[in-house]
Amino acid sequence: MTRLADPPARTAKLYALPFSHPSIAARLMLERAGIEHEVVNLPMGLHPLFLRKAGFRGGTVPALVLDDRRIQGSLEISRAIEARGPRGILFPIEPEARRRVEGAERWAEAELQPIPRRLFRWALSHDASLRGRAARMAGFPLPRLAGALMKPLVARFARVSHADDATVKADLERLPALLARVDAWIADGTIGGEAPNAADYQIGTTIRAMLAMDDLRPRIEGSPAAEMAARIVPAYPGRLPSVLPTEWRARTA
Numbered sequence: 732m733t734r735l736a737d738p739p740a741r742t743a744k745l746y747a748l749p750f751s752h753p754s755i756a757a758r759l760m761l762e763r764a765g766i767e768h769e770v771v772n773l774p775m776g777l778h779p780l781f782l783r784k785a786g787f788r789g790g791t792v793p794a795l796v797l798d799d800r801r802i803q804g805s806l807e808i809s810r811a812i813e814a815r816g817p818r819g820i821l822f823p824i825e826p827e828a829r830r831r832v833e834g835a836e837r838w839a840e841a842e843l844q845p846i847p848r849r850l851f852r853w854a855l856s857h858d859a860s861l862r863g864r865a866a867r868m869a870g871f872p873l874p875r876l877a878g879a880l881m882k883p884l885v886a887r888f889a890r891v892s893h894a895d896d897a898t899v900k901a902d903l904e905r906l907p908a909l910l911a912r913v914d915a916w917i918a919d920g921t922i923g924g925e926a927p928n929a930a931d932y933q934i935g936t937t938i939r940a941m942l943a944m945d946d947l948r949p950r951i952e953g954s955p956a957a958e959m960a961a962r963i964v965p966a967y968p969g970r971l972p973s974v975l976p977t978e979w980r981a982r983t984a
């Protein structure tokens with residue numbers, strides 16, 4: 732009997748935003764696992780509409796179509812890639828080591844990942860010229876007009892991520908303790924090893940996003956976390972100029 736050839740594996744499709752650190756994490760994990768993929772960069776601000784149209788339930792990137800399944804969220808994506816194999820590509824095979832990497836990844840997604848997003852959204856909601864620049868970088872025609880139209884959208888996104896003065900100030904207060912935790916994981920080998928794991932991608936891309944922000948970089952550069960992040964993402968797409976009031980910035984020093 733003639734055996735039908737396996738159908739060709741379909742190219743995975745990653746829906747992303749160019750400056751989105753979890754989107755960059757998802758792309759790097761696909762590359763690490765050698766999964767052929769296409770990246771679809773969505774227009775910032777309108778991305779939830781495009782995601783719904785593409786059949787996703789939620790409105791956030793990264794969102795991935797892999798083997799005809801829709802997977803949304805960086806934690807779900809790392810697990811789907813690991814499950815597809817090769818085994819051990821993103822999580823250690825040894826159970827205790829895996830538990831530590833999962834814990835670090837989960838913590839980083841919940842505690843660390845929102846910090847650069849919140850600062851970026853706070854900045855966008857306070858600075859019209861930045862909105863214009865972001866619109867231009869996102870490829871909108873007529874960036875000044877797009878920047879103006881973005882104002883209500885930015886206000887909405889700032890609200891959902893609690894990008895208000897009190898929360899951004901609290902993030903700045905917490906930053907040294909959060910970074911110390913990352914440095915401790917590098918020291919004990921949970922992350923920062925020769926072969927990056929899922930927590931390296933989650934943490935490294937977030938720290939790299941922070942290093943691209945002029946208000947945060949001075950507090951991070953020179954640390955083991957900064958060195959690890961630069962290895963995970965050698966060049967970050969974009970840079971956020973200093974936006975914080977001077978007296979807030981002093982809190983990170």
Ligand SMILES: N[C@@H](CCC(=O)N[C@@H](CS)C(=O)NCC(=O)O)C(=O)O
Nearest residue numbers: 751752753790791792793804805806
């Ligand atoms: N924590 C989730 C969510 C990621 C997330 O919030 N992504 C942002 C871009 S960095 C987004 O798409 N936000 C849209 C929204 O807040 O509606 C993950 O790791 O995938």
